[in-house]
Amino acid sequence: MSQRIRILSSLIVLSLWLTACGASGGASTAPAAPAGGAAAVKPAAGTAKIILGGYTTPREAYGEIIPLFKKYWKDKTGQDVEFQESYQGSGAQSRAIVEGFEADVAALSLEEDITRIQKAGLITADWKSKPNKGIISSSAAVLLVRKGNPKGLKDWADLAKPGLNVLTPNPQTSGGAMWNILTLYGAAKRGFVEGVAKDDAKAATDFLKAVLKNVTVMDKGARESVTTFEKGVGDVAVTYENEAIVGRMGGQDYEYVLPSSSISIDNPVAVIDKNADKHGVRQVADAFVDFLWTKDAQRIFAKYGLRVVDKDVAAETAKNYPPLKDLFTIDYFGGWSKATPDYFGEQGIYTKAIAAVQGQ
Numbered sequence: 001m002s003q004r005i006r007i008l009s010s011l012i013v014l015s016l017w018l019t020a021c022g023a024s025g026g027a028s029t030a031p032a033a034p035a036g037g038a039a040a041v042k043p044a045a046g047t048a049k050i051i052l053g054g055y056t057t058p059r060e061a062y063g064e065i066i067p068l069f070k071k072y073w074k075d076k077t078g079q080d081v082e083f084q085e086s087y088q089g090s091g092a093q094s095r096a097i098v099e100g101f102e103a104d105v106a107a108l109s110l111e112e113d114i115t116r117i118q119k120a121g122l123i124t125a126d127w128k129s130k131p132n133k134g135i136i137s138s139s140a141a142v143l144l145v146r147k148g149n150p151k152g153l154k155d156w157a158d159l160a161k162p163g164l165n166v167l168t169p170n171p172q173t174s175g176g177a178m179w180n181i182l183t184l185y186g187a188a189k190r191g192f193v194e195g196v197a198k199d200d201a202k203a204a205t206d207f208l209k210a211v212l213k214n215v216t217v218m219d220k221g222a223r224e225s226v227t228t229f230e231k232g233v234g235d236v237a238v239t240y241e242n243e244a245i246v247g248r249m250g251g252q253d254y255e256y257v258l259p260s261s262s263i264s265i266d267n268p269v270a271v272i273d274k275n276a277d278k279h280g281v282r283q284v285a286d287a288f289v290d291f292l293w294t295k296d297a298q299r300i301f302a303k304y305g306l307r308v309v310d311k312d313v314a315a316e317t318a319k320n321y322p323p324l325k326d327l328f329t330i331d332y333f334g335g336w337s338k339a340t341p342d343y344f345g346e347q348g349i350y351t352k353a354i355a356a357v358q359g360q
Contacts, residue, residue, distance in 0.1 A: 046079075047080045047082055048073075048082070049084065050083050050281055050284060051084045051102060051104045051105070051279075052066075052084065052086065052103065052105050053101060053108075053272075054087050054106075055087065055090035055107065055108050055221070055222075056087045056088060056221045056222055056223035056224070057109075057223055057243050058107070058267070058304065059087045059223075060304050061301050061304040061306065062107070065292070065297045065300050068291075068296055069081070069287075069288055069291045073284060073287060079284070081284060087223075089173040089174040089176070089177075089224075090108040090109030090175030090176070091173050091174055092173040092220060093108060093113070094108060094113035098116060098117055102279070104272055104275050104276040104279060104281055105289060108268060109174075109175030109176055109179070109265070110178065110265075110268070110330075111268050111336050112178075112340055114127065114134070114268045117270070118270075121274065122273065123271070125271065127269075127270035127271070130289065131293045132293075134268045134269065135266045135268050135309055136267060136269050136293060136301070136309060137301045137306040137307065138264050138267060138306070138307045138308075139240045139306055140265060140327070141179060141183040141259070141262045142239060142241045142257060142258055143155075143236050143257040144229060144238075144243070145255050147253045147255060151164065153236055155259050155260055156187050156188070156260075156261070157193045157194040159184075160210035160211050160214070162214075163214075164214045165234045166211060166238065167215070167216070167218075167225050167236070168181075168218065169218060169221055169222050169224070169225045170219065170220055171344055173221065174219075174225075176239065176265075177218070179240075179265045180238045181208070181343065182263050182330070182333060182343065183238075184207070184208055184211055185205070185207075185343070185349065185350075186263055186328060187260070187261035187262070187326070188204035188207040189204040190261060192260050192261035192325070193207055193261075205353060209353045209357055212353055212354055213357050222239055222243055226244075226247060229254070230252060230254075240265060244305070245305030246304055246305050258322060260326060261325065261327075261328070262324055262327060262328075263328055266329070266330070267306075269289055270289070295313055298310040299313055299316075302320070
């Protein structure tokens with residue numbers, strides 16, 4: 001194994017972040033009701049307790065959305081809601097739920113992580129029947145660079161420069177890492193990486209290997225990877241656009257480069273039916289998921305750097321989210337059911353590429 005590759009946190013320890021209970025002081029007026037009529041039946045008496053299992057990057061957004069929902073639900077039904085929140089890498093969160101973490105709602109980074117829970121028999125309803133096929137937000141992959149961009153990085157091709165210190169999370173635990181890998185390979189194969197011929201699979205793989213040679217830290221999740229960068233490690237981090245925006249909102253002075261090409265990082269949400277039914281919170285869990293498509297919630301997602309699916313809110317915030325020259329979707333790889341084994345399976349393109357790099 002290459003001494004330059006350091007895989008952090010191969011064993012995931014689940015941490016629950018507990019939020020205070022009770023109604024919160026959100027907007028002065030009640031939010032618009034979500035579609036779907038989840039509150040048509042009178043809820044059970046007493047305080048409802050919802051367990052949210054999320055991926056790491058949108059925790060600040062949920063910090064504002066949850067109080068709004070609590071107020072909405074209290075005003076509508078008279079019932080108080082408490083939330084327990086757990087955030088970690090999307091893949092790790094998905095596996096934790098399958099292995100026994102009884103989350104009522106999963107808000108994850110990619111469809112495949114929801115599918116894993118569904119295949120385990122914990123999601124029984126058609127979660128894709130929700131608006132936008134269950135996707136509540138999206139993002140793009142960007143290059144997070146030091147203030148002033150001292151390395152002069154302009155696009156993906158620059159990540160293959162010899163001697164560059166690159167950070168990206170570990171695909172074994174992070175959905176963000178899987179998006180990053182597919183973006184790097186896809187941008188190259190689609191002809192948006194300088195020096196790599198379009199539709200040349202070998203050249204795209206060689207480019208991916210060249211970038212992986214420069215990776216020095218693979219953290220367990222996207223947030224942890226950015227935290228490492230904030231500690232002064234690395235020249236550049238490949239991360240979500242929203243992670244870069246949230247960091248700058250928090251006072252970080254780094255910058256980010258929007259590349260010419262990126263996959264659309266589509267983030268799904270689903271009620272985990274077996275757990276919600278077991279806990280007697282199915283109705284309020286459904287209502288919370290529906291609430292995430294309201295304009296109030298979508299504006300908060302946009303505030304924290306996410307590209308939203310509501311067309312009106314997207315138009316309102318368009319100036320903050322410039323279009324990419326080439327934005328493609330997971331369909332370019334045949335969907336997650338094909339992309340996962342083709343790239344991250346035992347004989348996958350990424351699996352072989354990282355093995356080759358570590359063996360040098």
